[in-house]
Amino acid sequence: MKPTLAFLAALLLAPLAELHAAESKPNIVLILADDLGWSDLGCYGADLHETPHLDLLAQQGVRFTDAYAMSVCTPSRAALLSGKHAARLHMTIWSEGSRNGPKKRKLIEAGSLHDLPHTETTLARHLQKAGYLTALVGKWHLGDAAHYPETHGFDVNIGGTQWGAPNTFFWPYSGSGRFGPEFRYVPHLEFGKPGEYLTDRLTDEALRVIARAGDQPFFLFLAHHAPHTPIEAKADDIRHFEAKLRPGQQHRNAVYAAMVKSLDDSVGRVLDHLKERGLEQNTIVIFTSDNGGYIGTDKGQTTPVTSNAPLRSGKGALYEGGIRVPLIVRWPGVTPKAAECREPVVLMDLFHTLHPAGSPGGDGLDLQPLLRNPDAGLDREALFFHYPHYYETTTPAGAIRAGNWKLLEYFEDGRIELYDLGNDPGEKTDLSGRMPEKAAELRRRLHAWRGSVGAVMPTSNPAQAPETPRPGNK
Numbered sequence: 459m460k461p462t463l464a465f466l467a468a469l470l471l472a473p474l475a476e477l478h479a480a481e482s483k484p485n486i487v488l489i490l491a492d493d494l495g496w497s498d499l500g501c502y503g504a505d506l507h508e509t510p511h512l513d514l515l516a517q518q519g520v521r522f523t524d525a526y527a528m529s530v531c532t533p534s535r536a537a538l539l540s541g542k543h544a545a546r547l548h549m550t551i552w553s554e555g556s557r558n559g560p561k562k563r564k565l566i567e568a569g570s571l572h573d574l575p576h577t578e579t580t581l582a583r584h585l586q587k588a589g590y591l592t593a594l595v596g597k598w599h600l601g602d603a604a605h606y607p608e609t610h611g612f613d614v615n616i617g618g619t620q621w622g623a624p625n626t627f628f629w630p631y632s633g634s635g636r637f638g639p640e641f642r643y644v645p646h647l648e649f650g651k652p653g654e655y656l657t658d659r660l661t662d663e664a665l666r667v668i669a670r671a672g673d674q675p676f677f678l679f680l681a682h683h684a685p686h687t688p689i690e691a692k693a694d695d696i697r698h699f700e701a702k703l704r705p706g707q708q709h710r711n712a713v714y715a716a717m718v719k720s721l722d723d724s725v726g727r728v729l730d731h732l733k734e735r736g737l738e739q740n741t742i743v744i745f746t747s748d749n750g751g752y753i754g755t756d757k758g759q760t761t762p763v764t765s766n767a768p769l770r771s772g773k774g775a776l777y778e779g780g781i782r783v784p785l786i787v788r789w790p791g792v793t794p795k796a797a798e799c800r801e802p803v804v805l806m807d808l809f810h811t812l813h814p815a816g817s818p819g820g821d822g823l824d825l826q827p828l829l830r831n832p833d834a835g836l837d838r839e840a841l842f843f844h845y846p847h848y849y850e851t852t853t854p855a856g857a858i859r860a861g862n863w864k865l866l867e868y869f870e871d872g873r874i875e876l877y878d879l880g881n882d883p884g885e886k887t888d889l890s891g892r893m894p895e896k897a898a899e900l901r902r903r904l905h906a907w908r909g910s911v912g913a914v915m916p917t918s919n920p921a922q923a924p925e926t927p928r929p930g931n932k
């Protein structure tokens with residue numbers, strides 16, 4: 459009898475053990491949009507764009523109102539994957555931009571690494587060591603071939619290169635001219651067909667990764683190129699949004715709206731696929747963006763790409779429109795449904811939240827307590843930003859947000875601006891003259907933080923002369 463009982467017990471216990479193991483290693487799908495602005499989704503107030511799948515995801519989880527990224531691509535991605543602030547990493551501008559800054563401005567830009575150093579252990583590496591299949595599908599932008607995803611803990615790399623954008627969103631996704639003389643392409647997307655659209659294809663590849671993972675827990679980093687320039691979309695979708703244009707709308711670019719629709723469709727397909735495979739209850743789904751929306755105009759267009767209103771400015775700037783982004787988290791068994799969280803959080807918090815051994819401490823916090831109770835606060839005094847470079851929207855600057863106070867410091871002349879985001883989220887009324895003590899306190903804290911992370915500052919340029927701002931959208 460004993461062997462039979464033992465056999466039965468094993469039969470009963472094995473599934474429980476497997477279930478426990480599975481619960482302790484939930485799959486992770488991290489979907490990162492490129493240049494998607496804070497108000498670009500329906501659930502964040504967009505008035506032309508249609509994002510039913512992301513709106514539904516927000517209804518199934520937690521939507522953050524005050525989530526932050528860095529103000530441009532590479533620093534955000536480096537911070538997200540390393541858990542360290544971009545200023546501490548000395549990666550403060552996109553990789554191509556780190557090589558050739560403006561030469562005739564008042565300041566010489568701070569030096570910035572263009573490759574994520576191998577001394578950093580990425581979230582992918584930690585998860586890989588914990589038994590996960592790790593896959594990057596889409597944009598990388600964290601260095602040259604010696605620093606591609608395969609060298610940073612990703613088992614699978616589909617599409618990741620040193621470049622920040624494809625030459626075109628249509629197959630074969632290659633060509634030169636738009637971003638200079640380089641011949642750009644998106645690797646591993648062969649055997650497409652004319653008319654195939656990059657956001658759709660990357661989604662196909664992402665679903666294949668999920669299918670091939672089998673019983674292995676997986677970390678899928680679906681880093682879409684959309685809706686970064688080039689602003690290109692499928693013709694039927696463009697016509698749909700052109701027909702929806704009305705006077706007075708905040709969002710007025712039908713092609714961009716169509717790009718956002720494809721991005722939303724991608725999220726819908728991933729969510730459906732998880733459900734069909736029975737993975738919905740054991741998969742964390744996170745959606746966010748790497749910087750604020752691009753408010754310039756793409757080549758060949760007359761309508762600005764997007765607007766981050768009611769927030770001020772856009773990509774590149776340290777005003778809210780440049781750094782505040784959508785963030786939605788659905789974590790079965792952890793997040794409540796249809797919750798809104800107003801606590802300020804930042805992209806590198808995701809590293810500390812998803813780290814398989816728990817947060818190692820550093821420049822981010824584990825958000826799990828906040829995900830369980832979105833009304834709770836975090837034990838963090840302030841968030842800091844450092845962009846010692848030029849862009850269409852800004853001169854070199856730093857910023858601190860402490861509570862609802864926000865101070866910006868411009869490095870060309872030391873000028874400061876102080877805003878009360880609680881009453882003035884659009885940063886319209888500079889209070890630095892009326893509240894000099896508060897401004898001085900925040901400036902001291904910003905300076906102390908810069909010292910603590912070894913932030914690199916721009917230097918004065920003896921050969922200064924007027925020059926147009928840094929052009930283009932990388």
Ligand SMILES: [Ca+2]
Nearest residue numbers: 492493531748
């Ligand atoms: Ca970006």
